[in-house]
Structure formats: C-alpha cells, structure tokens
C-alpha cells in the first residue's frame with residue numbers, strides 16, 4: 001500500500017504490472033487538498049472499513065486517484081483503455097463526483113481504478129465526514145467488487161469494439177448490464193446515506209424521468225419538422241435511455257425494503273402525467289433487479305440480463321421510437 005502526491009500520471013502499464021495488494025492512493029497535484037496525507041489516510045481507512053463490513057473482493061483495485069479535474073482524468077483513462085471518450089455522464093443526483101473503470105479478462109489480469117473529485121475526498125477527511133461522500137466511495141468500491149465477483153462467476157467481458165448504434169441486441173445488452181451494475185453498487189452505498197439524503201433523492205426521481213421523457217418528445221417533434229436527422233435523434237435516444245436506466249438502477253436500490261413493485265413504480269414515476277406509460281416498464285425493472293439481487297452470481301442462469309434487456313424496447317416505445325431488427329439491420333420508426 002502506497003500513498004503519494006504526484007503530478008505524474010500513473011499509467012495503465014504500471015497498473016497492469018502492479019502485483020495484488022499493491023494499491024496506490026494518488027492525490028494528483030490538481031487536487032485542492034490542504035492536507036493530502038490526511039485525505040489519503042481517511043480514504044484508506046474507509047476502504048478497509050467497507051471491505052471488512054461487506055466482505056468485498058477488491059483484489060483488482062490498484063489505484064484510487066483524487067483529482068481536481070474528474071472529466072480530464074476520466075477521459076485520459078478512457079483513452080488508455082481504448083474506450084470511446086464518453087466523459088463523465090451527467091448523473092441526476094448532480095454532477096458526477098466519482099468513477100470506476102475495470103478491465104482484464106480473468107482473475108489474474110482483472111484491474112480496477114477509482115477516480116474521485118478532490119471535494120469528495122476532502123469531505124471524507126473532514127471532522128464530520130459527509131454521508132453522501134462516504135456513500136460515493138462505497139458505490140465505487142461496490143462496482144469494483146461487482147465487476148470482479150461477477151466476472152469470476154459468470155465470465156469476464158471480452159474487449160469489444162465501440163458500440164454501434166445499429167446493433168440493437170448489443171444496445172439492449174449494454175443498457176441492461178449498466179442497470180444491474182448501478183443497482184448492485186447503490187445497494188451497498190444506500191446503507192451509508194442519511195434518511196434526509198434518501199428523501200431528497202426520492203423527490204428527484206420522478207422529475208428526472210419526466211425531464212428525459214419531455215426532452216425526447218421535443219426532439220421527436222424537431223425531427224418531424226426536419227430540424228434533426230434520424231441518426232442524431234436515435235443516438236440521443238440511446239444515450240438518454242442508458243443514463244435513465246442507470247438512474248433507475250440506483251433509484252431501485254434506494255427503495256425501502258418493504259415496498260412492493262406497484263408502490264415502487266408509483267414512487268419512481270410519480271403522479272400520473274405524460275410519463276405514466278412508464279409504469280409497467282419500471283415495475284418489471286424493479287422486479288428483475290430484485291430477483292437478480294436475491295441470488296448469488298453463481299446461481300444466475302445463462303442469460304441473467306435477458307429480462308432487463310427486454311425492457312429497452314418498451315422504454316424507447318414509451319417516447320415514440322419503434323425499433324425493428326432483422327438480425328442485421330435496425331430500422332427505427334418514429335411516432
């Protein structure tokens with residue numbers, strides 16, 4: 001275990017060759033931390049605490065990077081990993097403050113890094129650590145665990161070409177996996193939030209859905225009057241759906257334990273409005289996630305995300321997109 005404050009970038013090659021147990025906490029020189037040593041120390045304590053509380057498998061985690069510029073740090077790692085530079089997606093809960101990345105194809109080559117903003121790190125080192133800051137770190141640690149444990153049980157994902165917007169089966173598979181992954185991570189993190197935090201997230205859920213729904217409907221109208229082309233309209237739809245499903249994954253994890261699927265969908269969709277057509281989708285989504293979450297990864301069937309993947313079509317239909325896929329080509333009708 002190493003703690004360093006550095007201006008130099010720790011690169012992917014160093015992470016790939018770092019032996020198990022060699023985790024570095026790196027406070028980048030861009031980070032606004034008055035006391036970097038204390039920040040690193042608090043982070044390390046938190047990692048150990050969470051790991052022992054939940055029996056997390058964090059072997060692939062080799063680096064926690066604290067940065068003053070999350071977007072830039074994330075882009076630079078995405079480039080190093082050959083991923084499209086999606087940057088940091090806008091989370092409804094506010095500006096993104098943490099990000100994890102995992103790669104590797106087996107137990108030995110599996111690697112993860114976590115990137116945190118300086119604000120989050122400082123809030124953990126404060127005299128009274130902020131609950132949402134702790135929950136953010138727990139969320140990212142839980143991602144590392146989920147990626148690794150799931151990889152061991154179900155197989156690690158092979159490196160793939162960037163997502164093609166005409167590859168409907170892969171769009172569904174990707175969105176389904178993101179949804180699960182966010183659910184798994186937030187299921188652990190929610191235990192560290194205060195009741196007030198949970199309430200404020202819950203208030204935001206229906207507003208977020210209504211916002212995405214309305215924005216996509218407006219884009220459909222722009223398309224009909226010839227202001228937007230179909231490729232950019234579809235691209236926007238896929239991006240928004242991916243963010244929305246990720247959001248619902250997190251939101252589903254924060255539902256009270258005793259809530260049934262009907263209550264859950266009422267709560268996430270909110271009062272009947274234009275977005276009411278989402279209720280059956282959300283109901284099934286919550287059901288699918290809870291079913292998966294109730295089992296160990298080793299008990300999952302061959303196509304665990306099949307049910308979740310099947311929800312992407314009714315979701316895009318809810319905003320007026322009707323995709324048909326013939327095994328080669330995707331055709332999208334817009335209404």
Ligand SMILES: [Zn+2]
Pocket residue numbers: 139143181182185
């Ligand atoms: Zn996440």
